[in-house]
Amino acid sequence: MNMVEKKLSNDFYIESPLPPKRTRMQEFQRHFGQNRLAILGLFIFILFFCCAVTGLFLTSGSRPIFDPAMVRLQEKLRPPLAKPNLDSLQPQEVPALGVYLMGTDDLGRDVFARMLQGAWVSLTVGFVAVGISVLIGIFMGGIAGYFGQHHIRTDHILFTLALILGTGLVIVNYTFIGIVIILLCLAYIFYSCLARHESTEKETPVLKAVLHSNAVSVDTLIMRIVDIMLCFPSFFLILTVVALLPASIYNIMIVIGLTSWMGTTRFVRAEFLSLREQDFVAAAKALGLSNFRIIFRHIMPNAIAPVLVSATIGIASAILTEAGLSFLGFGVPPPHATWGNILSNGKNFIFDAPWLTFIPGVAILIVVLSFNLFGEGLRDVMNPKLRERH
Amino acid sequence: MESKNKNNHSILRIEGLKKYFPIRRGFLQKIHGWVKAVDGVSFEIEQGKTMGLVGESGCGKTTVARLILKLLESDAGKIIFQGHDIRRFSEKEMKPYRKEIQIIFQDPFGSLNPRMTIGQSIEEGIRILGNKHATNRKERLETLLSMVGMSSDSSDRYPHEFSGGQRQRIGIARALSVEPSLIVCDEPVSALDVSIQAQIINLLKDLQDQLGLSYLFISHDLNVVGYLCNTISVMYKGHIMEFASSEDIFNHPHHPYTISLLSAIPDPDPDIKWHVKPSNGHIGDSDVVPEGCKYQDRCTIAETACLKDKMVFEKVRENHFVRCWKAAKNHGSSPD
Ligand SMILES: Nc1ncnc2c1ncn2[C@@H]1O[C@H](COP(=O)(O)OP(=O)(O)OP(=O)(O)O)[C@@H](O)[C@H]1O
Ligand code: SF4
Ligand SMILES: [Mg+2]
Numbered sequence: 001m002n003m004v005e006k007k008l009s010n011d012f013y014i015e016s017p018l019p020p021k022r023t024r025m026q027e028f029q030r031h032f033g034q035n036r037l038a039i040l041g042l043f044i045f046i047l048f049f050c051c052a053v054t055g056l057f058l059t060s061g062s063r064p065i066f067d068p069a070m071v072r073l074q075e076k077l078r079p080p081l082a083k084p085n086l087d088s089l090q091p092q093e094v095p096a097l098g099v100y101l102m103g104t105d106d107l108g109r110d111v112f113a114r115m116l117q118g119a120w121v122s123l124t125v126g127f128v129a130v131g132i133s134v135l136i137g138i139f140m141g142g143i144a145g146y147f148g149q150h151h152i153r154t155d156h157i158l159f160t161l162a163l164i165l166g167t168g169l170v171i172v173n174y175t176f177i178g179i180v181i182i183l184l185c186l187a188y189i190f191y192s193c194l195a196r197h198e199s200t201e202k203e204t205p206v207l208k209a210v211l212h213s214n215a216v217s218v219d220t221l222i223m224r225i226v227d228i229m230l231c232f233p234s235f236f237l238i239l240t241v242v243a244l245l246p247a248s249i250y251n252i253m254i255v256i257g258l259t260s261w262m263g264t265t266r267f268v269r270a271e272f273l274s275l276r277e278q279d280f281v282a283a284a285k286a287l288g289l290s291n292f293r294i295i296f297r298h299i300m301p302n303a304i305a306p307v308l309v310s311a312t313i314g315i316a317s318a319i320l321t322e323a324g325l326s327f328l329g330f331g332v333p334p335p336h337a338t339w340g341n342i343l344s345n346g347k348n349f350i351f352d353a354p355w356l357t358f359i360p361g362v363a364i365l366i367v368v369l370s371f372n373l374f375g376e377g378l379r380d381v382m383n384p385k386l387r388e389r390h
Numbered sequence: 391m392e393s394k395n396k397n398n399h400s401i402l403r404i405e406g407l408k409k410y411f412p413i414r415r416g417f418l419q420k421i422h423g424w425v426k427a428v429d430g431v432s433f434e435i436e437q438g439k440t441m442g443l444v445g446e447s448g449c450g451k452t453t454v455a456r457l458i459l460k461l462l463e464s465d466a467g468k469i470i471f472q473g474h475d476i477r478r479f480s481e482k483e484m485k486p487y488r489k490e491i492q493i494i495f496q497d498p499f500g501s502l503n504p505r506m507t508i509g510q511s512i513e514e515g516i517r518i519l520g521n522k523h524a525t526n527r528k529e530r531l532e533t534l535l536s537m538v539g540m541s542s543d544s545s546d547r548y549p550h551e552f553s554g555g556q557r558q559r560i561g562i563a564r565a566l567s568v569e570p571s572l573i574v575c576d577e578p579v580s581a582l583d584v585s586i587q588a589q590i591i592n593l594l595k596d597l598q599d600q601l602g603l604s605y606l607f608i609s610h611d612l613n614v615v616g617y618l619c620n621t622i623s624v625m626y627k628g629h630i631m632e633f634a635s636s637e638d639i640f641n642h643p644h645h646p647y648t649i650s651l652l653s654a655i656p657d658p659d660p661d662i663k664w665h666v667k668p669s670n671g672h673i674g675d676s677d678v679v680p681e682g683c684k685y686q687d688r689c690t691i692a693e694t695a696c697l698k699d700k701m702v703f704e705k706v707r708e709n710h711f712v713r714c715w716k717a718a719k720n721h722g723s724s725p726d
Contacts, residue, residue: 280503280511283561287568288488301503301505
């Protein structure tokens, strides 16, 4: 063993020099900067964002600068950049820049003003819908990934179903039956709390064994719900739901959000599953940190990157969905302009006034494309394995 | 048992620890069989001493470590830490013992959170101690870093900026942050090159002298284990095959597996001649476990008795146990 000791020489505290300091952010910028298309996407996105925000202020209020609802029947279907006919207009009807930047529609409304208003709709629908879907997705995926191995007992499932049934019955006015079911549920809770204290194991072993058996794991339950949701073609699911609900911009956002969380859930679950097995999580557990802290401080920051990427692309598809709904007449109700319903109106005049379809169509194309480019750029930067290929 | 425990000042005693992983196959994920990763392991670590756990890849060393830290639920046995059987303790009951046992990992890249600075990672542990260091967390952080030989300006850097050896030091600092009494080192130097290995091992030794730590040192490198450990357990397919003091393992190995391990290490001193020949070694398939002695398919001196009899851990001399009836029977004539 002499040689071993010789090998363990006394260069003990010698420290190799640290590399130059470069934060994650700087590294991110370096790699992102090389991706021209992603930069372009980001640029267009920022432009769109500014347009939408300024548009909100310019087109709202009691006397907006660009009034998207101002009807001038004598000026209908004017082409882009046409000068207004000042003789036939009241002074307050003259467009703000003295020119119809994007022409007018069949009611003589200023398409530029309507596009500005629509930009804000698209932006909020995109962000709120994706916000909802990401929140649900992180929650469900996080539970499935981190607590997935826990099992749910049969009686808990039956109990939940009964409670939902009871509440549903109360809502649709079968008040008495509903309340009876809910009370039965409460009685069951009460009973099982009592039964835990007195250990009466001999009385109903079969029934109790069935009720207390493990039905499914949390992971299986959540992922099967995801599979079921994915079975429906989502656009038609949205159409059905929107047809039943009163048309409003908030309902659209919520419905799009509620029908698009499945992808995020799968992402987050996969990330949690792999991160949970990592040594640094084991170290955190060994230190005695709480589950809450481990999830939010140690796992989440590592799982969030791919979620952000898919969210960026999700915004694009939410905007597209909203435009599609508006086009079909299920979207935001008519006086309010959105890119979808401008397009929808315009299609009747596609030969007389092609700009009515062309302008919103191109706007949707550019915004969706820029989001996708930006999202894919982000993904390449965050995933070093993809990065090496370039 | 208790009194013997006190005499030895044992900090951790494992008795008959078992962990079987189910093998699931098919569409319904039916349980097909069991991987007996840890199958009745017993050993003891004395206060302030180091026990080595050696064995080839896949024999269950990491599983033992994770069972001790209660990162995995064990199936049977006892984990007696400071006189309490913590095996069935709930998370709440574990609270006072959690910080007493810490772990250092093999993979220096996976063991640090890539999104946290070094300072943040270590402070997670300092925070656990609560108000003890509440006022001077920064100071405590700097002390910990200097204890492991890192400069204090590394605290606001991210793990990817460090080399493997530096990360291993950071991992040690994190383990020390909660002032543990036992550290499980799961192959802490296997991923490092030789000169860095030496630094880390010396660091561990220094820390033991300063802080009175006990180590469970897991490795497959007998050289390292021999240098660092007071006692050694040799593990094979979920069983401890031989347990003895470091000198006994090196000078009077009894179990054929230990002997083959010793013959496999590059001989550090050409004057010593091992009286052994290498085992006819194909690596055994860990999840097909034969009856009788687990080592029978590779053992050069196996007999029919080895196939059937249940092997027991037999004492061949004071503090020297071996799980092989043949070695136990003729230990008198074993090479000295
Ligand atoms: N979570 C698990 N599920 C199923 N089998 C497992 C699991 N963890 C470990 N095993 C099995 O248990 C056995 C022992 O694994 P373990 O990681 O403890 O080996 P090891 O001695 O640490 O090996 P190495 O030296 O390569 O680290 C292996 O056969 C492995 O396949
Ligand atoms: S019990 Fe038999 S097979 Fe096992 S190690 Fe001893 S001699 Fe070899
Ligand atoms: Mg291992």
